[in-house]
Amino acid sequence: MFCARVRVLCSTSKFWSLGRKQPAREFTIAIDGPAASGKSSTARAVAKELGFGYIDSGSIYRCATLLALRQGIAADKIDEHISELASLISEASMEIRIQKDAGRHTIGLAAAAGRLVVPGVQVLLNSEDVSKEIRTPEVNRLVAKVASDRSVREAVLHMQRALAAAAESSSTTIRQKGKDIKVPGGVVMDGRDIGTTVFPTAELKIYLDASPMARAIRRWDELSNQVKDAAKAKRLSNSRNTGGAGDGQSTKPAVTVQADYPSVEDIARELEQRDYQDINREHSPLRIASDAVVIDNTNLTFEQQVYSIADLARERMGLERKHDD
Numbered sequence: 655m656f657c658a659r660v661r662v663l664c665s666t667s668k669f670w671s672l673g674r675k676q677p678a679r680e681f682t683i684a685i686d687g688p689a690a691s692g693k694s695s696t697a698r699a700v701a702k703e704l705g706f707g708y709i710d711s712g713s714i715y716r717c718a719t720l721l722a723l724r725q726g727i728a729a730d731k732i733d734e735h736i737s738e739l740a741s742l743i744s745e746a747s748m749e750i751r752i753q754k755d756a757g758r759h760t761i762g763l764a765a766a767a768g769r770l771v772v773p774g775v776q777v778l779l780n781s782e783d784v785s786k787e788i789r790t791p792e793v794n795r796l797v798a799k800v801a802s803d804r805s806v807r808e809a810v811l812h813m814q815r816a817l818a819a820a821a822e823s824s825s826t827t828i829r830q831k832g833k834d835i836k837v838p839g840g841v842v843m844d845g846r847d848i849g850t851t852v853f854p855t856a857e858l859k860i861y862l863d864a865s866p867m868a869r870a871i872r873r874w875d876e877l878s879n880q881v882k883d884a885a886k887a888k889r890l891s892n893s894r895n896t897g898g899a900g901d902g903q904s905t906k907p908a909v910t911v912q913a914d915y916p917s918v919e920d921i922a923r924e925l926e927q928r929d930y931q932d933i934n935r936e937h938s939p940l941r942i943a944s945d946a947v948v949i950d951n952t953n954l955t956f957e958q959q960v961y962s963i964a965d966l967a968r969e970r971m972g973l974e975r976k977h978d979d
């Protein structure tokens with residue numbers, strides 16, 4: 655059930671090299687910020703609100719990291735194998751599929767979003783669904799290191815721009831106050847350097863932030879929901895295999911929810927380390943673009959942040975705001 659689908663085959667697509675002129679765009683929203691500040695969930699919901707395309711640029715760096723892990727490249731050997739890795743990325747095909755409905759894995763997200771629809775995203779690397787594999791602790795640990803290399807960033811930049819060009823929605827006309835108004839098509843992309851490097855002329859740049867503890871707690875909530883979900887699925891499959899549905903006849907012990915996910919403090923440490931690497935790297939570090947609107951969502955609801963960004967975009971497109979503050 656997909657409402658949008660983009661595919662980029664790196665080796666055959668038309669690319670734009672670093673520094674060359676960007677393709678003309680209608681309306682681009684760049685959302686940057688530190689890890690777990692709410693970028694991707696917000697970007698997906700804003701894209702859905704405005705009928706725009708969406709690209710999660712972090713997933714491209716995560717795919718690059720997965721390629722490195724699968725090649726057996728050790729974390730401390732990345733530098734030695736970087737040109738091999740950059741050509742693997744250039745030869746890879748990647749597809750980002752936007753799902754209409756929030757899937758099982760987004761239960762926490764759906765709760766946070768209230769009545770907002772937050773589409774899920776499926777990521778395909780060389781036609782294989784790697785949506786889950788790119789979010790494992792191994793990838794989390796290595797991704798900032800992989801993303802710090804210039805040749806990797808150059809290969810990913812080509813992919814980002816090509817994916818965005820393919821994902822951009824086309825313009826439509828609406829009737830407002832008796833007048834026909836052109837609504838531009840567009841794309842929302844989230845990451846670390848979208849407003850500074852990838853789309854420096856984006857029509858709207860948002861820098862999303864939240865306190866380190868709020869971010870760690872949100873990630874912990876996500877993990878604990880995933881673990882509970884997995885345990886529930888296992889319980890269901892066990893009860894199916896034993897022919898009962900929790901009827902007390904089963905000889906197998908009930909599956910208990912294992913606390914095999916990290917503590918909030920562990921997550922806070924991991925986020926802090928990754929932020930440090932992203933902020934202090936030489937190439938395209940995480941920075942607040944001078945013309946970005948900074949939103950600290952520590953005390954905002956998910957809906958508040960999505961609606962305020964969507965309304966800011968509407969204002970800049972010459973449209974009426976839809977939500978009152």
Ligand SMILES: Nc1ncnc2c1ncn2[C@@H]1O[C@H](COP(=O)(O)OP(=O)(O)O)[C@@H](O)[C@H]1O
Binds near residue numbers: 687688690695873954
């Ligand atoms: N304002 C908010 N209040 C509470 N939870 C939020 C808010 N914004 C985002 N979240 C939740 O925070 C978690 C991390 O968000 P995510 O979009 O994955 O961040 P990022 O892409 O920056 O890593 C998700 O579970 C999301 O639903």
Ligand SMILES: Nc1ccn([C@H]2C[C@H](O)[C@@H](COP(=O)(O)OP(=O)(O)O)O2)c(=O)n1
Binds near residue numbers: 716797801
């Ligand atoms: N435009 C981007 C997007 C992500 N990155 C890097 C930096 C991050 O540590 C990793 C993973 O990004 P991702 O957005 O998936 O990470 P979080 O969801 O915030 O935990 O990729 C980047 O350097 N530039």
